[in-house]
Amino acid sequence: IVDESDVVFLxxxxxQAASVVADLNFDADRHLLVSLVATAGLAELREGSGLPKEKVLKMICLPSVARHESVCLITPDPKDFPPLAELAPMxxxxxxxxxTPDEKNFSGLMISTNLMxxxxxxxxxxxxxxRNTIGLSKLEASQLISKMYLGMALDANRHLDNPxxxxxxxAEQTPGGLNEQALENLKRxxxxxxxxxxxxxxxxxxxGESDGWIDPEKHISHL
Structure with missing residues (x-):
């Protein structure tokens, strides 16, 4: 498969990442490697594949990208490397x-995928x-909540050119209304x-600074 491809997605x-990359024969003149493995570093991928830095890219996305309904997070920026720029239209x-140009900032971008x-x-x-308070069936409650969240997401997705x-x-929430109060209660x-x-x-x-678990007393339990 790799021999017949120009772009290889890992x-x-x-x-499994290191061993899989090591077992593949990459052509530095032809192949571009795009890794979807969150914890695999660019240096590790370059060393294992033998590809130069302008031929290796990391990408993180949510499953909804398969339906063209999400956004990809990538590093380095394709605009900085002509070979990778070929991937931008895709x-x-x-x-x-x-x-983002480097992995340090990329780890911060990855937090957005942690919202799912x-x-x-x-x-x-x-x-x-x-279900417990109103007595709705599980199906009715699931449909209601899913549609409500979909509507909110669609509203937020409009006018994306507006920061x-x-x-x-x-700010559009009714002054003194239920939504304004609910948000304030969450803040309190x-x-x-x-x-x-x-x-x-x-x-x-x-x-790699901790195990990621939060201790209510110590905030973060370090490795």
Missing amino acids: SVLPQ FNAIGGYVA GPVYGIMRQNREWL DRIDELI LGTLDHFDRVNTATRSRID
């Missing part, structure tokens, strides 16, 4: 991309509240601040 388990076609689990957890919490879009959506409970702690812990794990 999508294996982290513990990334744009499947939803666009956000690039928490968002689904919040959706499930809201679904169960509807203040999310702030404007918050410290819920939003906890998201910052979770993101910091996750990045600490990505950077």
Whole structure:
């Protein structure tokens, strides 16, 4: 397969990445390597493949990118390396991309993909509240919550050229209304601040500084 390809996507388990790359015969004049393995470093990928730095790229995305409904995170920036620039039209076609020139900032970008689990957890919490309090069936509650979140996401996705879009959506909440009060209650409970702690812990794990688990007393349990 590699012999017949120009672009090779590496999508294996982290513990398999090094051995898989080492077993493949890359052509430095022809091949581009795109790794979807979050923990595989660029230096490791270059060494294992024998490809120069302008031929190796890391990409992280959510499953929804398969439906052209998400964005790819990549490093290095394709614009900085002519061979990799050939991939930019493909990334744009499947939803666009956000690039950073180095892995240090890339680990910060990766935090955005860490929102999927928490968002689904919040959706499930809201679904169960509807079931237990209102008496909706699991199907009814799931459909209601999913549609509500979809509507909110679509509203946020409009006018993406406006950097203040999310702030404007918050400001649009009716003064003294239920949404404004609910958001303020979350702030008073410290819920939003906890998201910052979770993101910091996750990045600490990505950077190899801790195991990523939060100790309520010590904040982060270090390796």
